[in-house]
Amino acid sequence: MGPADKVSGNSYGHVTVLLRETVSALGLVPGSLAVDCTLGGGGHTRLLLEAVGKSGKVLAFDRDPMAIQHAEKAFSREIESGQLILVHKPFSELASHVSMAGLAGTIDGIIADLGVSSPQLDIGERGFSFLNEGPLDMRMDTSRPGTAADLVNTADEKDLSRIFRDFGEEPMARHFAKMICRQRAIEPFSTTRELASFIEKHSPYSSKSRRHPATRIFQALRIAVNDELGELDRFLAGAVPLLKKGGRLAVITFHSLEDRAVKHFFAEATGKSKRQQLGRHVALTETELDRMVAAKGQLVAPYPIEPSEAEVAANPRARSARLRVFEKF
Numbered sequence: 445m446g447p448a449d450k451v452s453g454n455s456y457g458h459v460t461v462l463l464r465e466t467v468s469a470l471g472l473v474p475g476s477l478a479v480d481c482t483l484g485g486g487g488h489t490r491l492l493l494e495a496v497g498k499s500g501k502v503l504a505f506d507r508d509p510m511a512i513q514h515a516e517k518a519f520s521r522e523i524e525s526g527q528l529i530l531v532h533k534p535f536s537e538l539a540s541h542v543s544m545a546g547l548a549g550t551i552d553g554i555i556a557d558l559g560v561s562s563p564q565l566d567i568g569e570r571g572f573s574f575l576n577e578g579p580l581d582m583r584m585d586t587s588r589p590g591t592a593a594d595l596v597n598t599a600d601e602k603d604l605s606r607i608f609r610d611f612g613e614e615p616m617a618r619h620f621a622k623m624i625c626r627q628r629a630i631e632p633f634s635t636t637r638e639l640a641s642f643i644e645k646h647s648p649y650s651s652k653s654r655r656h657p658a659t660r661i662f663q664a665l666r667i668a669v670n671d672e673l674g675e676l677d678r679f680l681a682g683a684v685p686l687l688k689k690g691g692r693l694a695v696i697t698f699h700s701l702e703d704r705a706v707k708h709f710f711a712e713a714t715g716k717s718k719r720q721q722l723g724r725h726v727a728l729t730e731t732e733l734d735r736m737v738a739a740k741g742q743l744v745a746p747y748p749i750e751p752s753e754a755e756v757a758a759n760p761r762a763r764s765a766r767l768r769v770f771e772k773f
Contacts, residue, residue, distance in 0.1 A: 460487030461559060461762040462696055465749055467491040469769045470553030470692045475499040477547065479686075481535035481556040481679065483511050486518055488555050493522055496552075501527060503542070507534040507585040511561070534585070536675040539682025551686045556679065557696045559765070560666070572666060574640030574658045580633055582662075582669045592665045596639065597632040601625045611673070611701065612664030616648055620661060636662075663699065676702055680709045684740055687772040692744065694769045703748075703766050710770050715739030744769035 467488060472478055474497035480489045483506035492502045502522075506512055512532045515523075522528035531541060535556060542548055560572060571581030571592060580593035599607070601621045608617035623646045624633070633639045640658040647657035667673060683693050697703035710716075715738065748766040756763050 459759045459761075460484075461557070461755070461759065461765045462749065462751055462767050463487055463491060466555055466557070466694050466696060466767055467495055469694050469744060469749070469767070470495070470555070472496055472500070472553050476552035477550055478502050478553040479538065479542070479551055479555070480504040481538055481554060482506060482558070483515055483530070484508075484557070484561045485511065486515050488557060489515070489519070489528070492553075492555070493519075493527060496527075498525070498527060501529070503529045503531060505531045505533055505535050505538060505541075507532070508561075509586060534675055536678035536682075538679060539686060542686050548686050550688055552688060552691050554683055554687065554691075554693045555696075556683075556694070558672075558676065558702050559696065559698045559761075568636070571636055572662070574636050574656065574662055577635060577637045580636055580639060582666045584670050590669060592669050593632070593634055595665060595669060596624060597628050607668045608661055608664045610664075611667040612660035612662075613700070614660040614664065619648060620646070667701070673701060673705060676705055677709075680706065684713060684770070684772060689772060692769055692771045694767060696765055696767050698764050698766075703768075706768055710743060710768060713740045713770060714742055739773065741770050741772040744771050 470478065470492075472492070472495040474495075476496040477500060478492045478496055480486075480492055480502060483489055483504040486504070489502060489504045493500075496502060504515065506515075509532065512530055515528075515530055519528050519530075523530065533541060538554075539548075542551065568576035568578030569581070570586075571578045580591060580596065582592040583590070595607075596604070604624060605617045605621035608614040608620055614620065620643060624639075624642070627633070627642060633642070640656070640662070643658040643661055644656065649657050680695075687693060695706050697706055748768050750767075751759075751762040751765050
């Protein structure tokens, strides 16, 4: 999530998507207070530090201990000077942490990059990807219990089917859930390639498909293990009150489920949803509508910002990224 790129010059091994576009969209000036909710390797954090200058401050959150440990070394000077504060917590706890620090209503800009970082995907021991052999883990915070293996081997067939359908948008969710439950009764799944190979072997899809049949299943398990959609909902609900007037919230999504959640939240926060509902039933003036919808802010751009062709060519993982930016009234 939000790891560093080549611009940042560190060794975390990830290219941050929409790096400059996201930081630029916040409109920060020297002395600003900004939050990077998804520290990762520090790609956005580094540019935020440059934007706020030595008179400003950046808070950086991440629930992954590896990201925090990396940042402690990469940003040792900024941490020592007090310009950067690291917070080893999930971004769903942003509101409570900032409020306890007495900073609610003072934040100039907040960034959340919802993508999984390359180190998480590429290091086999993390168990996120079926392309690398490793334990079936998938926890972003490895200090907490509940791995993907626990879920695959203990959840009942109905729950597994629901997870595959709702979080992976897998059309054959019931089929895969049934086959997995049959196999685990013989021998539990323990590694990424065991599960991926089993799914591939029992897939009803054509072998000519470009997408590996385990892709949606692994996405669904990752989302379920880390409660990603629940974390996102809690984060969004608490973020807007933290912003000062004119403060901005920028969110990068990578798949339809999270993008739909962000789009819906922003529609509510801008009054668009209520405006459309009222407009269908009652004849109101614009002034009356504005008063009734009680909008909290506006979108900075009417459509999501997408990576350029050059960025996608250099980093194919950027292809599905969408950036939405909200400004508080």
